Ligand SMILES: Nc1ncnc2c1ncn2[C@@H]1O[C@H](COP(=O)(O)OP(=O)(O)OP(=O)(O)O)[C@@H](O)[C@H]1O
């Protein structure tokens with residue numbers, strides 16, 4: 344297989360039989376080209392479908408509290424359920440291996456002032472894990488960290504639009520921002536794909552807020568993300584489990600809908616998955632179909648090629664070519680052509696997808712792209728089946744008796 | 753060099769079979785130049801193909817250079833062909849996309865000689881048949897006589913023990929035929945064993961021995977006084 348001389352012999356045969364090479368190469372290139380484009384468009388469809396979910400991590404649960412709607416175990420109805428730090432710790436520590444990230448949230452508003460500019464912004468007091476749950480992307484500086492929590496620092500992280508509103512073009516890292524009369528130090532600027540509102544927020548450590556406003560350990564909400572390896576069904580069961588545990592913890596009636604609510608994206612995702620699976624199936628069927636037709640194409644071309652070369656192969660055998668070397672020659676040629684042509688089809692396909700870009704947005708095709716890995720695997724499959732398809736004619740060629748091949752027509 | 757005894761060969765054609773060779777006994781010593789003659793269909797090519805291991809006999813024994821040739825698998829046969837035998841065909845059978853030089857070098861490729869050695873040897877043999885200047889030409893750019901000379905050079909390139917030529921001059925006019933025979937005689941003078949199938953008595957007379965085939969048996973086997981082709985060239 345790695346005999347240089349043999350490859351040279353094959354390169355020569357390929358180079359000097361341009362029509363045959365072109366025909367077989369063209370079939371393969373076209374197959375891979377179509378495969379690439381279809382797969383890319385399919386992925387584009389998938390992307391536009393997924394874009395409605397990309398704001399937050401998809402494995403997130405929100406836990407909120409309210410007032411009880413029922414009397415239960417000696418407690419009156421309409422009792423306010425208040426989450427505290429210990430409840431956050433409970434969530435964090437009670438489900439080891441299932442909870443990936445967890446953060447509390449305390450919501451506030453504040454009037455922020457810098458020099459002559461001012462604006463009112465939403466404030467979220469959080470744990471560092473919040474960054475991963477919200478998929479917050481840092482543009483500058485850093486996010487809230489553990490040290491901030493521990494020391495209850497007045498460090499804040501502001502959204503891209505807060506920076507734009509108040510600071511114009513000044514650099515903000517290390518600057519002090521006045522919010523409702525208290526000076527905070529800006530340690531980072533973030534962006535978020537969730538839209539303008541998400542970028543007009545200010546994050547600070549939840550421990551700081553608890554210290555500054557009421558000196559308590561109250562929390563408004565707890566968010567967590569569950570382990571991605573969990574199936575959707577398991578995730579839904581997990582959210583039910585948390586709800587049940589918390590209801591017991593706060594002595595809330597199991598069927599009380601308003602006191603404690605665990606909201607999981609998993610339920611949405613379950614429906615989404617059905618559609619996704621449908622799209623994947625279509626892509627898969629199309630892909631396999633294209634590959635199969637590519638394989639049949641190669642098989643035909645190889646049969647044709649061997650037939651055309653019957654005489655040549657007979658001559659080679661008369662001159663001492665063994666059947667094995669004939670098979671190897673035919674197969675290597677087919678593999679070489681398949682690989683090179685497949686690669687060219689891939690390049691053209693990627694180029695076409697690039698040209699399409701987002702121009703088909705109104706047809707729900709967003710950023711059509713293919714995973715190079717998938718294409719490489721597809722090419723390998725094509726080469727493998729090309730080998731298989733080439734093997735039958737190659738073996739027939741090797742079996743031809745030289746006299747039959749050499750007989751004058 | 754060649755030793756055959758009681759060789760039989762039939763071709764099956766549907767239900768009936770055609771008995772082509774009906775007990776051939778025949779031997780050729782090293783350095784001989786033998787013409788095989790006979791009417792069309794008498795079995796000349798069949799005999800030559802069996803001698804060339806391109807086809808197999810039904811029964812009988814065949815020794816080539818004291819090696820028994822029987823029941824060889826394809827790979828082994830290919831190896832023997834490459835080592836022992838050189839072929840020249842009526843229709844040249846050059847590979848059309850290879851140059852004269854590349855065609856001549858091909859048997860050496862199957863002998864796993866390196867590239868440089870192949871090119872050098874091939875060039876030597878091309879010079880020997882007087883075609884050094886045509887080395888880079890494709891067969892389509894050569895005349896019939898030139899093609900046959902390339903084919904002879906190719907048959908010689910692997911330095912075989914026996915050269916088998918099936919009507920090497922069949923597609924050539926008489927002048928080019930003599931040129932080809934001149935080369936064959938020269939090679940024979942150097943000691944190569946050669947068998948030539950031919951229809952033409954003047955070509956046969958340029959050999960040293962004539963074997964006549966008729967209806968699948970040898971009816972005549974006689975030495976002849978060789979006529980040198982060079983006098984006609
Ligand atoms: N593969 C085959 N299958 C069936 N019959 C065959 C085959 N090869 C040859 N024959 C028959 O065997 C007989 C001898 O053929 P062969 O080619 O040996 O004759 P030849 O003496 O070389 O004739 P020519 O001078 O025309 O070349 C012929 O009748 C031919 O038709």
Ligand SMILES: [Mg+2]
Nearest residue numbers: 796797798918
């Ligand atoms: Mg014949």
